[in-house]
Each structure stands twice: as C-alpha cells, then as structure tokens.
Amino acid sequence: MAKVSALIVDDAPFIRDLVKKALRGQFPGLQIEEAVNGRKAQQVLSRQGFDLILCDWEMPEMSGLELLQWFRGQPGSEKTPFIMVTSRGDKENVIEAIQSGVSDYIGKPFTNDQLSAKVKKALHRSGKLELLMGRQPQASTGTAHDSVSNLMGGKSPAPAAPPAAKAPPVNPFERLTPASQTAEKPPETAEKQIRGQAQLRLAGEQFACVVKALSLRDALVVVRRGERLPQVFESGVLDLEQDADQSVARMNVYVHSVAAMEANVDCEWLKVTLKFVDQDPQKMEYLSRLIASGSAQRHYSPGA
Known part of the structure; x- marks a missing residue:
C-alpha cells in the first residue's frame, strides 16, 4: 500500500x-x-x-x-x-x-x-x-x-451570524440557583441574572439559546428540548454577539454536560455547559471584552 x-x-x-x-x-x-x-x-x-x-x-x-x-x-x-x-x-x-x-x-x-x-x-x-x-x-x-x-452543498449560503432569536418563555430566565438562595432576593434581582442570547450550532442542528453564565473557560446556556438532544463531548460552535458593534465571536466548543432544568421527565428546557476549545489569543481577548462589558449592557454579566 x-x-x-x-x-x-x-x-x-x-x-x-x-x-x-x-x-x-x-x-x-x-x-x-x-x-x-x-x-x-x-x-x-x-x-x-x-x-x-x-x-x-x-x-x-x-x-x-x-x-x-x-x-x-x-x-x-x-x-x-x-x-x-x-x-x-x-x-x-x-x-x-x-x-x-x-x-x-x-x-x-x-x-x-x-x-x-x-x-x-x-x-x-x-x-x-x-x-x-x-x-x-x-x-x-x-x-x-x-x-x-x-x-456550500448546492444550497443558498446562510448568513455567518443568524440574528438573535427572541427570548424564550420565562422558564429559561429563572435563576439557576438553589431555591433557598432565590428566596433571599427580590424578583427584580432574578431578572438581572439574564446573561444574553446566542446561537449554538451542532452538526445538523441549530439551537437558539440563552447564556446564563460566561467565563473564559466555558458558558452555561439554556436551550429548548427538541427531538435531538445535545450529546456530551459533541463538538459545536457558539456564536456570541456583542451589542456595541454587533460583531460576532464564533467560539469552538464541546458539550461538557446536559441537564434538565426541572426534576420531571416532561421538562422542556435543558441546561447545557459548553467548554471552549479555542487557543486563539484574539478570540480570548474578544471573549474577555464581552465579559467585561456585561455591567454596561443588558445582555452579558461577568462570568461564573
């Protein structure tokens, strides 16, 4: 051979x-x-x-x-x-x-x-x-x-950064914290826990998602449960958009964990932890700016 x-x-x-x-x-x-x-x-x-x-x-x-x-x-x-x-x-x-x-x-x-x-x-x-x-x-x-x-597979090309989806119903915006901690804070504080919206692209599937927490290492997002669920160790791309200039960071990720938001078999929303795999300093710098600017924007807050 x-x-x-x-x-x-x-x-x-x-x-x-x-x-x-x-x-x-x-x-x-x-x-x-x-x-x-x-x-x-x-x-x-x-x-x-x-x-x-x-x-x-x-x-x-x-x-x-x-x-x-x-x-x-x-x-x-x-x-x-x-x-x-x-x-x-x-x-x-x-x-x-x-x-x-x-x-x-x-x-x-x-x-x-x-x-x-x-x-x-x-x-x-x-x-x-x-x-x-x-x-x-x-x-x-x-x-x-x-x-x-x-x-491009003989198809009309999709835009590089699809527009952010409308916010899902209220469940994904609830704080991902124990009930004991939630009770200590007024409802308006819980609303401020919203981190932002993004697009998660997996092979053959796209998920509009809500970013609950963002750091240089990972992102915690919430997606709607569908026929196809994100699989642990599956690779994907997380598109993050910055409000200030509408620029987009396409972060390569893998699915680290998937969990239901509620303790019942009919739960509609999933918490997905994504680990960043890029080692590009430019992407990390962009991500740092995105995290740091959270206090001045309604979308992102300093990460976990």
Whole structure:
C-alpha cells in the first residue's frame, strides 16, 4: 500500500483529535501529522510534502487563509488538495478562499461522515484514494476547485451570524440557583441574572439559546428540548454577539454536560455547559471584552 499523508492544522487540540479520529477510522493507512497554527504548518510544509491539507481558518500567528495563499505560491502546490475546516460559513469567506485556491470547504461543526466524504472526494481527484486503498489510480476529470454553490452543498449560503432569536418563555430566565438562595432576593434581582442570547450550532442542528453564565473557560446556556438532544463531548460552535458593534465571536466548543432544568421527565428546557476549545489569543481577548462589558449592557454579566 502506497504512503498517503495528511496534515491537520488547527489551534484547538480537541478539534485536531476529532479530525484524526475520524480519518483513522475511515482511512486506516493514512499517515497523519498536525500543526497548532498556520506558522507551524508553514514550517512543516517547507520541509516535506503532503497529499492532503485540512486547515482551520482562524488561528494565531498565521490564519488558514494566509497559509493557503502562501502554500499556493509554492511550486507544484496546485496538485495538493487544501480543505478549509472552519466555522466561517458565509458566502464572502467562501469566495475569498476560492480565489486563494482552496480545493474544498467543510463547516464546523461537522459529522464524521461529512468529513470523510470531503476527504474521499479530494483524494480521488488527486489520484491518491486508489493508492491509499491499494487500487490502480484513475485519472479524475473534476476541476481543481469547486464553485461557491458546490462548496456550500448546492444550497443558498446562510448568513455567518443568524440574528438573535427572541427570548424564550420565562422558564429559561429563572435563576439557576438553589431555591433557598432565590428566596433571599427580590424578583427584580432574578431578572438581572439574564446573561444574553446566542446561537449554538451542532452538526445538523441549530439551537437558539440563552447564556446564563460566561467565563473564559466555558458558558452555561439554556436551550429548548427538541427531538435531538445535545450529546456530551459533541463538538459545536457558539456564536456570541456583542451589542456595541454587533460583531460576532464564533467560539469552538464541546458539550461538557446536559441537564434538565426541572426534576420531571416532561421538562422542556435543558441546561447545557459548553467548554471552549479555542487557543486563539484574539478570540480570548474578544471573549474577555464581552465579559467585561456585561455591567454596561443588558445582555452579558461577568462570568461564573
């Protein structure tokens, strides 16, 4: 079996581990290396070649787009599939990546099947899939890069930051504290415990949520119970919007815990604790400003 290699570039160890696990499960013979950001990946790519690159967009030191632009300037790089793996799903970003020479695009959060399909498609086009599977390679007639429509699944692109949903009924806004503590404070104090609204994106599902507590490590949110429940250790993206300038932070997260808000089987609301996995200083700085500005805004308060 011929050697086929892939480079995974992402600043979040949790995301790198997810990608590695998915690839090893579907492509056992694939040799995998990783880099913690674009700068480290640039150093690795300067020393050796790879048959596939899976790269995050937002990273410290050098972004995925900057790495892509540098890489496409290297001799012979046009034959190497470069897949952008990112939470940036708006049309403008996809167009920018296409213009820089991206081969394909997969949005976070993603399922193992979605990732495997993209990798299989990319390796087939470059003639490496057959080598990996021990078969005779066949020439591909596909183009090197897809259109915006193909990269976005043939669907109309969704906006990068959906508008905040209207506040759910009163239950999610109740304080998440023991009843003994709640009784000590007047009702108007409980109302001030509202932290804000956001959008939680899991693979194949979106949840409008209320942010009850926010820190540099995690977020406590409340979502409405549906047919599909968030799963512990499931990866996702939490879109947080700042009131002052309407900017959005797309924080990569994983589900740490899920609990019903009430002690009955018909409880409609769930408390979900999300752990942040990004190690990008810019995102952490944004999150710090968001938390610090809570005292002056109705949405966010200093975190737990």
